[in-house]
Amino acid sequence: MKTAVLLALFCLVLPPAWGHEGHDHGPPPPPVVIDATPRASAESELFELVAVLEAGPRLLLYLDRHASNEPVSGAQLEVESGAFKAVAADLGGGVYAVPGESFVRPGTHSLTLTVQAGEDTDLLAASLAVPEPAQAAVASERDWRPWAAGGAALVLGLALGWRALRGRGKSARQAMPGAGAPAAGVSPSPAALSGEQQ
Numbered sequence: 001m002k003t004a005v006l007l008a009l010f011c012l013v014l015p016p017a018w019g020h021e022g023h024d025h026g027p028p029p030p031p032v033v034i035d036a037t038p039r040a041s042a043e044s045e046l047f048e049l050v051a052v053l054e055a056g057p058r059l060l061l062y063l064d065r066h067a068s069n070e071p072v073s074g075a076q077l078e079v080e081s082g083a084f085k086a087v088a089a090d091l092g093g094g095v096y097a098v099p100g101e102s103f104v105r106p107g108t109h110s111l112t113l114t115v116q117a118g119e120d121t122d123l124l125a126a127s128l129a130v131p132e133p134a135q136a137a138v139a140s141e142r143d144w145r146p147w148a149a150g151g152a153a154l155v156l157g158l159a160l161g162w163r164a165l166r167g168r169g170k171s172a173r174q175a176m177p178g179a180g181a182p183a184a185g186v187s188p189s190p191a192a193l194s195g196e197q198q
Contacts, residue, residue, distance in 0.1 A: 064094060
């Protein structure tokens with residue numbers, strides 16, 4: 001029993017085994033979406049555009065000059081995607097917005113953007129990829145399982161160690177005779193007997 005306890009405690013303090021280069025443990029887990037905000041970008045010789053689908057939902061469009069990165073304000077920006085077609089509202093500072101209900105469905109949404117800023121007119125194309133919402137939930141559900149298994153093993157090892165040490169203490173106390181009484185089967189010494197006779 002003592003050997004089993006020592007082995008369990010030894011296993012608990014061992015460092016984890018790390019795989020080295022060339023070690024194969026099967027296919028890697030699916031990627032975890034950290035930034036779930038869908039976005040798309042497009043550029044031409046005249047303009048750069050970044051589209052971000054945010055809560056609301058609405059599609060925000062950031063429009064800059066390609067050569068200087070200067071925000072383009074006061075432009076007319078038209079967005080098309082399938083049956084969706086809208087003129088973006090100018091929010092100022094080169095930021096525009098259209099309603100985003102048509103883009104919340106998971107999948108890839110093709111965007112066609114027509115920009116007219118002063119005498120400059122351009123046509124931009126972008127793809128907005130919207131991930132499945134369950135992907136992040138499944139990844140977070142898998143993350144807690146190794147921690148739970150490790151915690152259960154730790155608690156089990158500590159409980160077994162405590163139980164073995166407790167049992168060892170009891171058996172040691174039972175093996176020791178009482179301080180004043182002679183042990184069973186042991187006859188008193190002749191000196192003790194002569195003391196009693198006097």
